[in-house]
Amino acid sequence: MSTERKPRADAERNRARVLEAARALLAEQDDVQLPEIARAAGVGVGTVYRNFPDRRALVEALAEQRFAEIAEYARKRCLDGKSGVKRYLRHVGEVLSGDRALSSAIETARGTAGSEPRGDALAELETVVARAIAADQAAGVLRADCTVGDVYLLVGCLSSVVRTGSGDWRRFAELVLEGLLPRG
Amino acid sequence: MSTERKPRADAERNRARVLEAARALLAEQDDVQLPEIARAAGVGVGTVYRNFPDRRALVEALAEQRFAEIAEYARKRCLDGKSGVKRYLRHVGEVLSGDRALSSAIETARGTAGSEPRGDALAELETVVARAIAADQAAGVLRADCTVGDVYLLVGCLSSVVRTGSGDWRRFAELVLEGLLPRG
């Protein structure tokens, strides 16, 4: 199916280096300049642009890595029907707060976009979350009308809380989790 | 107390014009350039900078106007102890969604800041919200441990949901309001 040719080995290595450098630099500051990322990666700016159409695309690629990591966690720990969604939200909070600048960069990139095509990792993540939701609902620990969209929404808010540092994200998670309990 | 001299009439008019133009333009697009705002206001860029240290300060001033408007609404409609906080959150959602670009600009400005000194309108707004919370708690329609900080946090999230368009803000408000009900 794939019409792409196999890229040259050095090209692939360069792409990886750029991602690595971007990840490291953005973990500390969210307004790192692109030429600086290129320098840290040991390549010219042009090489960055060869791999990613623009700055936003580079950040999206980093986001995809994060999504994949989170999906892996969710598959292992959130499908048992024992309030997996709760554990999921807390984990996301931890990840985001451990890498504020990246979260910020990701959110900015998303905010700027119009209607972007979602990446594979994100799609995969949604599948896992849907299963976590179903498991919790079957166990009666989550409101019956809770959807993937709801969780997606709450994660976005969590990211916003972490990014702005406008309050304690754990407190936010607690409040929100109350709202997700089954109707009594 | 005020050591400031009364500004010249034309200076004051210019300041008002800049705010007006900025408000109008930012209501439609959130990335309007500063020179364009100056042109729409019929002044030179330098005049904008005379009134506001930088772009962020201009946006903050617009935010203050919004806060004042919202505070007025809250004073009138949210102090009766009949779920005023609920009405407050819904109103904020309406206001924000009616002016996405401005909300976005405000949020971006806040996100960028470190620890900014809050304006008068915001301080005033917090006072009113505190009273709304107290009234609802006295009436037993709001959890006893709900604080101004909680509401502030939720408003930030509401703004984030509206801005990114990542979901239905009314749905978010509903979920969150469940979490604010008194412990059963």
Added chain:
DNA sequence: ACCTGAACACCGTTCAAGT
């Protein structure tokens, strides 16, 4: 094929000259 980095475009901000 892919890489480099000087050059370009764009926009926020400053400041010399004007009223």
Added chain:
DNA sequence: ACCTGAACACCGTTCAAGT
């Protein structure tokens, strides 16, 4: 005192020349 807007600084992006 305040205003104007050309000039400057900065950074994202392009593209001609090189390997």
